[in-house]
């Protein structure tokens with residue numbers, strides 16, 4: 443079927459209790475018996491967040507939000523060793539202002555839906571999660587990361603010569619505190635799972651093969667609290683950050699477009715992409 447946003451979706455029934463829907467880059471398995479949906483990003487090689495993935499992400503969340511049977515979402519990756527490499531740098535390089543604006547609006551939309559969700563959201567971080575990948579995780583209610591010192595998480599934007607916008611910074615501050623955020627963002631720090639746990643960037647570190655089962659167990663604990671009370675509390679905690687972006691949404695897009703269009707920023711991103719490609723070859 444074609445959704446109102448023009449994204450093709452495949453629907454399938456895999457049992458009486460489980461429903462599945464899948465787009466190009468997102469697959470969702472909804473378990474009606476538990477009320478839990480597992481949402482997986484599947485954009486090889488590194489789940490970088492391009493316009494299409496962000497749009498599918500927002501639509502999938504919206505569908506789950508209006509599904510009365512769904513109380514919680516586990517966000518994870520179908521790609522081994524990678525949760526998400528963050529924003530697709532090629533969406534921010536060598537394109538025109540209209541494209542940059544459309545891309546940023548899609549990112550904002552996805553974030554407003556994820557951070558503002560009434561459902562319990564748990565990030566099952568089964569791989570590296572820099573920059574935009576970290577934003578996804580920090581926007582959830584709870585974070586469980588696989589215990590593998592090769593994986594890293596953090597807002598490393600300054601290392602690319604770019605700057606995490608105020609709404610990334612706000613939720614990072616709410617998660618790890620002002621001083622840790624200041625240092626972390628200025629230096630563009632990426633943390634191992636153990637160090638991320640120490641500063642409170644993730645809530646639990648577990649063996650790689652236990653990430654999903656731990657997420658399900660944590661979900662059951664959160665479900666023990668009456669939904670209406672938990673939802674009102676979440677909304678009270680998150681409303682100021684949500685309102686701030688909604689109020690300044692157009693200005694934020696304008697800032698992004700003018701910042702990213704600068705020759706010096708384009709050059710920094712190109713150098714970073716070349717460095718990534720060289721490393722891979």
Ligand SMILES: CCCCCCCCCC/C=C\CC(=O)SCCNC(=O)CCNC(=O)[C@H](O)C(C)(C)COP(=O)(O)OP(=O)(O)OC[C@H]1O[C@@H](n2cnc3c(N)ncnc32)[C@H](O)[C@@H]1OP(=O)(O)O
Pocket residue numbers: 487488490524526527528529530531532570572573574575598599602604605606607697698701702715718719720721722723
């Ligand atoms: C005044 C204020 C104004 C505000 C202005 C706002 C400014 C913008 C703010 C933007 C906010 C967020 C930014 C981001 O999210 S930028 C993305 C940052 N991400 C990273 O730095 C991660 C980069 N990638 C890696 O470190 C590694 O790839 C990995 C994730 C650890 C995986 O390592 P790997 O060894 O398994 O894979 P690798 O060989 O490196 O990569 C495979 C191929 O994928 C390409 N690639 C990797 N990451 C990205 C990416 N983010 N976007 C696009 N492409 C990516 C990589 O180049 C390889 O390609 P190829 O196979 O060589 O062709």
